[in-house]
Amino acid sequence: GVSTRLMGALIMAHSDDQGLVLPPKLAPIQVVIVPIFKTEEEKGQIDSFVNQLTAELKNSDISVKYDDRDTQRPGFKFAEWELKGVPLRVAVGARDMQNGTVELARRDTQTKETVAQDGLSATIVRLLDTIQENIYQKALDYRTSHITEVSSYEEFKEVLEGKGGFISCHWDGTTETEKRVKEETKATIRCIPLDAKEEEGVCIFTGKPSNRRVLFAKAY
Template sequence: MGKGITSREEDYSQWYNDLVIKADLAEYAAVRGCMVIKPYGYAIWERMQAVLDKKFKDTGHSNAYFPLFIPKSFFSKEASHVEGFATECAVVTHYRLKNDGNGNIIVDEDAKLEEELIVRPTSETIIWNTYRGWIESYRDLPILVNQWANVVRWEMRTRLFLRTTEFLWQEGHTAHATQEEAIEETEKMLHVYGDFVEKYLGVPVIRGRKTENERFAGAIDTYCIEALMQDGKALQAGTSHFLGQNFAKAFDVKFTSKEGKLEHVWATSWGVSTRLMGALVMAHSDDQGLVLPPMLAPIQVVVVPIFKTAEEKQAIDNFIDALSGELKSKNISVKYDDRDTQRPGFKFAEWELKGVPLRLAIGARDMQNGTAELARRDTQTKETVEQAGLADRIEGLLTEIQENIFKKALDYRDSHITEVNSYDEFKEVLETKAGFISCHWDGTVETEKLVKEETKATIRCVPLDAKEEAGICIFTGKPSTKRVLFAKAY
């Protein structure tokens, strides 16, 4: 372990925090609950953005940008939305500071806003207020818009990436002529998220729907993808909401249908955030550091030369120069770490900490033998390989690593879905094994709340593929037709 990282066994939460900081992903800022995303962490986020942005565009969406500030009154227009969002948020009340004459900078009380502004915690209100001007007829629909932005929610307890006062995200906001089309969009985007997280992050997810209790404030139906972390706690990795006509009604957004009728517009919204960075770290990493899936790793292969003389170094340089060219033509990112200020052992530990999927070490002896040493980050295994065909070998291994990382997480996840049929069993599994608990529930908000109070477990979702099955609620004994998934969650 060294490197000052707490082990997972000792304290999972501290391990996570240590890792995020030591691997240079992020750190806490001088402002309470806010973070600085450092270049290495941001490079991973940029890769996520690039893939998602392409998927959004391939499904017909365009990006746009709406204001950071929302007039306070907008929040009162959608009754359930205000309860969910307007309470814990940053409020701008003044627009000027001044020097008090003694060299102190103070708020200028003469520059008080007539109406306070809220720093957006999510943008449904300001966007639907804008859409009113964009929509007249069915010809103006659908509107398929996405925004990459920062948002602020005044969280009392914060954790890097998982829950910060300010975070980065994307929020899609679409407007449709029919309910069917809006529901189709909601489901489509859920699958875009699910496929992305599984394929790129290598994190298996369960696609499902939230219960009333956990639904987005203002939504008719909230779909989600739920992942499982190595400590057996669930993490909501993305949500897609069918908003019905709630926001159209609140902001008076109507359109003339093909049949000439004036109707309210149907809405969806969907988002993923820098929280995905937390999921990525917690799902795969180990006590030695990050384990990054090749498809999101800023550096996929690091090369460490081992040499004594300048001639030895020159021979390695030449070989690596050619190899790098080959790798780059395969779109594989490679870093040649030939710093002369650090020894190979230090470099090995550093790149291990930073989760680089493959490490190539090459020394003078290797150059004579036409070999090199390849080390996999995911399995911690090393092998001596031929220099001939090395680029192909690396390409193949990166694919293998991506698959292996996903498979490992999938095996863990699948072995941590436990079916229970009684509340005692429920509580025992929750204490001993955690993970998802599949059980019958009577469908009431009250029961869910009681279970949450007693165990801290919540219903993560009703899986989309849940089978119809006669059963009885583990808590009340009332009849149920479907199993739901409970878990403790981040």
């Protein structure tokens, strides 16, 4: 089952000051389409195009929302869907219909690009895969950059008070050692990594033998 803690981790790992950022594979709405028009005739042309695009995206198992509300301006809609973390926004206006283009806005990088309407559904599918990979890699790189390997207790305390983050070190496997480290530094073992490689070493606190590293950190 999905816990509230898991959802909290999802929000904290990926989101930014503009709101939620959702990986495409988890987003309830993966693509939102916002029309920009002045006349009903323009709206009718955009509707026809969007209906076809929506059908193609749904055939590719992409969840899509056409936000054609007449109670809100396009700028409000842009901000609202950005806040809700929808991975990709498609804006299409009367000029786009004349030029055979649309504007794509990525939530993860907050970048925009103008692309052709021809083959648009395939372009969107590929872009969602790119967004998924980028979000994952960004989070992985952040985690990796905040893990520091140490070999002594002095170094452990220096990193803890300075850089912070996770500290990778050897531990003798006893609850007593973890308790004493916590009493002195407030840091505890957050996990024993599933992919931790076996390596001979000595516990940073007691000097006793250890065959793999664990991750210590402070809980905030």
